[in-house]
Amino acid sequence: MGFEYLTNQIIVKDKDYEMPFSKGILARSLTAAGLKPSIAYSIAREIEGMLKDEGVKVISKDELRRRVYYYLIDKNYYHIAEKYLLWRRILKKHPIIILIGGASGVGTSTIAFEIASRLGIPSVIGTDSIREVMRRSISKDLVPMLYESSYTAWKAIRTPLPENCNIYITGFERHIEPVLIGVEGIIDRSLTEGLSVIIEGTHLVPGFISEKYTTMPNIIFIVLSLSSEELHKKRFSARARVSNRPMERYLKHFKIIRMINDYIVEQAKKNNVPVVENVSISQTVEKCLEIITERFMNLDDGNDDDF
Numbered sequence: 497m498g499f500e501y502l503t504n505q506i507i508v509k510d511k512d513y514e515m516p517f518s519k520g521i522l523a524r525s526l527t528a529a530g531l532k533p534s535i536a537y538s539i540a541r542e543i544e545g546m547l548k549d550e551g552v553k554v555i556s557k558d559e560l561r562r563r564v565y566y567y568l569i570d571k572n573y574y575h576i577a578e579k580y581l582l583w584r585r586i587l588k589k590h591p592i593i594i595l596i597g598g599a600s601g602v603g604t605s606t607i608a609f610e611i612a613s614r615l616g617i618p619s620v621i622g623t624d625s626i627r628e629v630m631r632r633s634i635s636k637d638l639v640p641m642l643y644e645s646s647y648t649a650w651k652a653i654r655t656p657l658p659e660n661c662n663i664y665i666t667g668f669e670r671h672i673e674p675v676l677i678g679v680e681g682i683i684d685r686s687l688t689e690g691l692s693v694i695i696e697g698t699h700l701v702p703g704f705i706s707e708k709y710t711t712m713p714n715i716i717f718i719v720l721s722l723s724s725e726e727l728h729k730k731r732f733s734a735r736a737r738v739s740n741r742p743m744e745r746y747l748k749h750f751k752i753i754r755m756i757n758d759y760i761v762e763q764a765k766k767n768n769v770p771v772v773e774n775v776s777i778s779q780t781v782e783k784c785l786e787i788i789t790e791r792f793m794n795l796d797d798g799n800d801d802d803f
C-alpha cells in the first residue's frame with residue numbers, strides 16, 4: 497500500500513521511492529536555479545495548488561520536473577527554467593563534489609551547509625572532523641603538527657628551517673598534509689558510491705590537492721576569504737555564542753589565522769581557484785551557486801526532453 501492511502505498530500509513517485517510533495521524541497525531546487533527564496537516558495541505553493549485543483553494524487557518526479565519547467569517558462573523565467581533543468585539532469589547523473597576552503601572563522605561550514613541545502617546535497621564533511629579521524633591513525637610522535645590547530649602547528653616543528661621561510665605557514669602546510677590524505681579518501685568514496693558531497697575547512701588549500709581530483713569536471717573548488725579583520729574577529733565571537741569554541745583562542749592566534757587566510761587566497765589565485773569574499777551569507781551563496789552552475793554547464797549533455 498503506497499503513501500497515498502496515508503496522507504491527503506500529493507505523492508511524488510520516483511523509480512525506487514515515493515514521498516509526499518514538499519513545497520520546501522521544490523523551493524530549494526528553485527533557489528539553486530537562482531530564484532530568491534521568497535519567490536521560490538510562492539512558486540512551489542502555486543504549483544502545489546495547481547496540482548491539487550487538478551485532483552492530482554500521485555505524480556512522477558519526471559512529470560513534476562516537466563510541469564515546473566514549463567510553469568517557469570510560462571512566467572518568463574527562461575534562464576531559471578534552464579538552470580532548474582540543468583541541476584535536475586546533472587544531480588541525476590553525476591556525483592558532485594564541492595570543496596570549500598578558507599581560513600578558520602571565514603565561514604566555510606556555514607556556507608557549505610547553505611549550498612548543500614540549496615542543491616539538496618545530503619552530506620557536508622568538515623576537514624576538522626577528518627583531522628580527528630587521521631589523529632586516530634597517525635601517532636603524535638610521527639606527525640606532531642597533526643595534533644595542533646592550523647594556527648599553532650608551527651609550534652610542533654622540530655627541524656631547523658631555511659632562513660627566509662615563514663614558520664607559521666610551514667607549520668600550516670605540514671599540518672594540512674595528513675588531513676588531505678583523509679580528504680582524498682572521502683572524495684574517492686563519494687566517486688565510487690556516486691554520491692554528492694561538500695567538503696569544507698581550512699585544510700583545503702589549492703595546490704595541495706592532487707591534480708587527479710582538481711581536474712575532474714564534477715569536482716569544484718572554491719575558496720572563501722574575508723578582507724576585513726574586524727568582521728573576521730566578529731565571526732569568532734558570533735561562533736562562540738553558539739558553540740564551545742572560545743573566541744579568546746582564535747583572537748590570541750588571530751595574526752597567524754590572517755596569515756593563513758592570505759596564504760590560502762594567494763594559493764587560490766596561483767591555481768585558478770575562484771575566491772569569494774564571504775561578507776553576506778546570501779550573496780556568498782548566490783555567487784558560489786553561480787560559479788558551480790557555470791562549471792557544471794559543461795557537464796550537461798543538454799538532452800532537452802530529458803526531465
Ligand SMILES: Nc1ncnc2c1ncn2[C@@H]1O[C@H](COP(=O)(O)OP(=O)(O)O)[C@@H](O)[C@H]1O
Nearest residue numbers: 600601602603604605606731734735775776777
Ligand atoms: N557571511 C556571513 N555573515 C555573517 N556571519 C557569518 C557569515 N558566514 C559565517 N558567519 C558566522 O561566522 C561564524 C563562523 O562561521 P563558520 O562557518 O563556523 O566558520 P569556519 O567554518 O570557516 O570556521 C559562525 O557563527 C557563522 O554563523
Ligand SMILES: O=C(O)[C@@H](COP(=O)(O)O)OP(=O)(O)O
Nearest residue numbers: 599600601624645646647697698
Ligand atoms: O585548526 C583550525 O584552524 C580549526 C579549523 O576549524 P574551523 O575553525 O575552520 O571550523 O580547528 P580548531 O583546532 O581551532 O578546532
